Amino acid sequence: MNLLGLVGFVLVLVCAGLMLGLSVIRRKSPPVFREIPAYTHLRQAIGRVVEDGSRLHVSLGRAALTTPQSASALAGLILLRRLADLTSASDKPPVATTGDATLVILAQDTLQAASRAAGQSFYDPTTARLTGLTPFSFAAGALPVIRDENVSTNILMGNFGLEAGLLTDASEREEAFTLAASDYLPAQAIMYTSGQDPLIGEELFAAGAYVEAGRMHTASLVVQDILRWLIIIVILGGAALKLAGLV
Amino acid sequence: MNRILATVVAIAAGILMLVGYFFGHAADGSLNPLGELQLILLNWAVILAAFALFVGVINLLIVHGNKISQRQKGWGYSFILIITLVVTLAIGFLPPQYQEVGLPFVFKAIQLPVEASLIALLTVTLTYASVRLLGRRRNLFSIIFIIFALLILLGTAPLPLLGYLPGLGEFLRPIIAQVLAAGGARGILMGVALGTLTTGLRILFGADRPYGGK
Numbered sequence: 001m002n003l004l005g006l007v008g009f010v011l012v013l014v015c016a017g018l019m020l021g022l023s024v025i026r027r028k029s030p031p032v033f034r035e036i037p038a039y040t041h042l043r044q045a046i047g048r049v050v051e052d053g054s055r056l057h058v059s060l061g062r063a064a065l066t067t068p069q070s071a072s073a074l075a076g077l078i079l080l081r082r083l084a085d086l087t088s089a090s091d092k093p094p095v096a097t098t099g100d101a102t103l104v105i106l107a108q109d110t111l112q113a114a115s116r117a118a119g120q121s122f123y124d125p126t127t128a129r130l131t132g133l134t135p136f137s138f139a140a141g142a143l144p145v146i147r148d149e150n151v152s153t154n155i156l157m158g159n160f161g162l163e164a165g166l167l168t169d170a171s172e173r174e175e176a177f178t179l180a181a182s183d184y185l186p187a188q189a190i191m192y193t194s195g196q197d198p199l200i201g202e203e204l205f206a207a208g209a210y211v212e213a214g215r216m217h218t219a220s221l222v223v224q225d226i227l228r229w230l231i232i233i234v235i236l237g238g239a240a241l242k243l244a245g246l247v
Numbered sequence: 248m249n250r251i252l253a254t255v256v257a258i259a260a261g262i263l264m265l266v267g268y269f270f271g272h273a274a275d276g277s278l279n280p281l282g283e284l285q286l287i288l289l290n291w292a293v294i295l296a297a298f299a300l301f302v303g304v305i306n307l308l309i310v311h312g313n314k315i316s317q318r319q320k321g322w323g324y325s326f327i328l329i330i331t332l333v334v335t336l337a338i339g340f341l342p343p344q345y346q347e348v349g350l351p352f353v354f355k356a357i358q359l360p361v362e363a364s365l366i367a368l369l370t371v372t373l374t375y376a377s378v379r380l381l382g383r384r385r386n387l388f389s390i391i392f393i394i395f396a397l398l399i400l401l402g403t404a405p406l407p408l409l410g411y412l413p414g415l416g417e418f419l420r421p422i423i424a425q426v427l428a429a430g431g432a433r434g435i436l437m438g439v440a441l442g443t444l445t446t447g448l449r450i451l452f453g454a455d456r457p458y459g460g461k
Contacts, residue, residue: 009269016448023454066292071443074450077457101303102296106457108306126310130303134358136365148320162369169372183439185432192392194376196383201435205442208455216454220445227441 015223022219031222038179038197039210045153045177046086053091054152056083059142059167060107061158061182062099062135069159072183072204073103076157077110078217079207083155084114086211096128097145098158099138104130139163146170156180156195157204160187168194181207254453260288261451308332331357395423 049056060076063069084094093115096107107128115123131141146154147170154171156164160182168191171178180191181199191198202224208217241247264285271282278286311325338349377396380389402420405411449455 005269012265012444012448015444016452019445019448020452064296066289066296068443071446072439074455074457075442075446078446078455081457101299101301104303104306105299110457126306126313128306129310130306133300133303134362136362137358140361140365144321144324162366165369165372165376166365169376172376183443185435188435190373193373193380202438202442204439205446208449214454216449216452220449224438224441224445227444228438231437 015227018223018226019216019219022222023215031218033206033209033221036199036203036206036210038199038203039207041177041197042153042155042179042211045179046083048177049087049153050090052152054150055092056087056090056094056153056155057145057149057151058083058094058096058155058157059160060096060098060100060103061156061160062138063103063159064100065102065106069183072181073098073100073158075205075207076155077103077106078213079155079157079211080107081110081114082208082211082213084111085117088114088118088120092150093124093127095145095149095151097131097138097142098129099132099135101130101133103158104128135161135163136166139166142167143170146174146176151176153177154179156182156191157207159183160191162186162190165190165194168196172196253458254456257456257458258451258453261447264288265451304332395427399423 046056048054058076058080060073060080063073065073080094080096087094093111096111098104098107108125111127112123112125129141129145131145132138143166145151146167151171151174154167154176156167156179158181160167160180161184164180164182164187168178168180172194178196179199180195180197181204182188182191183204188198188200192200205224206221208214209221238247263281267281267285267288271278271285273279273282308329311328313319314325315322315329335350335353338346338353341349377393381393398415399420401412402415402423446455450457
């Protein structure tokens with residue numbers, strides 16, 4: 001194993017240790033995170049879904065589980081589960097759309113588990129749908145869900161490309177709440193322009209901590225902050241050493 | 248019991264993959280037993296993903312079949328989708344000499360033009376969204392976003408009659424694109440990488456289980 005690999009392995013071990021430690025230690029006061037308006041609005045939107053019997057739509061994007069982009073889709077699945085729990089009192093179950101076949105199976109499993117946990121006797125497997133396998137066929141297939149199924153809240157969370165603009169635009173036209181996040185930079189720019197509440201960068205992965213999905217989510221967000229500061233220090237230190245002519 | 252088994256298998260496979268990534272190669276670069284095990288697991292994942300595609304197509308058929316049988320809004324489009332799917336599948340079963348003509352025809356004559364027109368639609372949608380941005384979210388960042396987008400556009404494309412504006416294309420645009428935007432993009436990507444790392448670890452710990460019905 002080369003030096004970079006060793007550094008990477010140690011970094012993973014340190015992160016794992018920190019996450020486990022922080023999730024086990026009971027702090028006197030829980031960590032306070034900065035307010036992200038998108039998540040504040042999401043809580044209000046969830047309340048509306050339950051009150052007016054409308055539907056929640058979570059789109060998980062197109063990342064295959066065998067690719068590095070799957071982390072964003074997994075973050076979307078975790079949010080889907082939490083939201084399915086929170087809206088279990090609603091008349092209509094949430095609907096999930098994806099552009100990847102492996103994600104459909106996981107979305108079905110997630111929604112079925114939420115349905116079982118809520119004590120519902122019936123689960124409709126078509127609430128998780130594969131809408132298309134290419135970027136724009138996926139968007140074209142998801143558009144009727146946004147338009148025709150009484151959806152009041154659209155959450156786009158996962159790996160989206162340029163096609164995200166069509167989805168956010170459709171959601172805006174229906175006057176539905178839109179929370180949009182992608183791990184792909186051009187899609188983030190599009191979502192910033194066309195989405196109501198876009199999430200930038202790592203905010204996508206903070207969903208669990210902000211919707212109170214558990215202590216491990218809070219711990220992982222704290223670890224992200226610690227690592228970010230470490231990276232900032234390393235970058236500034238490197239720049240200072242370079243300026244001083246030491247490297 | 249099934250849930251526990253699924254969790255144990257998933258966590259064990261995840262840890263093997265992670266450890267195999269760091270320690271799966273011998274000093275001469277060849278795969279050691281751990282690396283070979285990692286490769287086997289990866290191959291299994293690819294086979295499972297291929298089978299998932301089959302399940303996904305069944306899901307697509309059921310969703311649109313229900314739409315047609317219940318005469319839901321837009322059922323006509325669902326009907327076209329199913330007919331197209333069956334025809335494309337049938338072409339795939341034809342002898343190779345017909346497949347070589349049929350399948351490229353489906354993609355070049357139907358799929359590509361439709362997707363290209365959707366991209367064109369997106370151009371209009373985004374222009375309209377940019378105009379609405381200042382009305383919807385009037386803050387400093389939105390103003391900066393619009394100004395820089397305009398500067399990049401002006402620096403990239405010549406204006407009618409006037410041509411390229413002096414200083415923009417050769418001076419300002421490279422600074423914005425290669426210094427400011429590239430720096431910001433790297434910062435965002437670092438954040439995404441950190442998020443990816445912690446999400447992966449949560450799944451390895453079994454704290455998040457998007458499988459096995461937790």
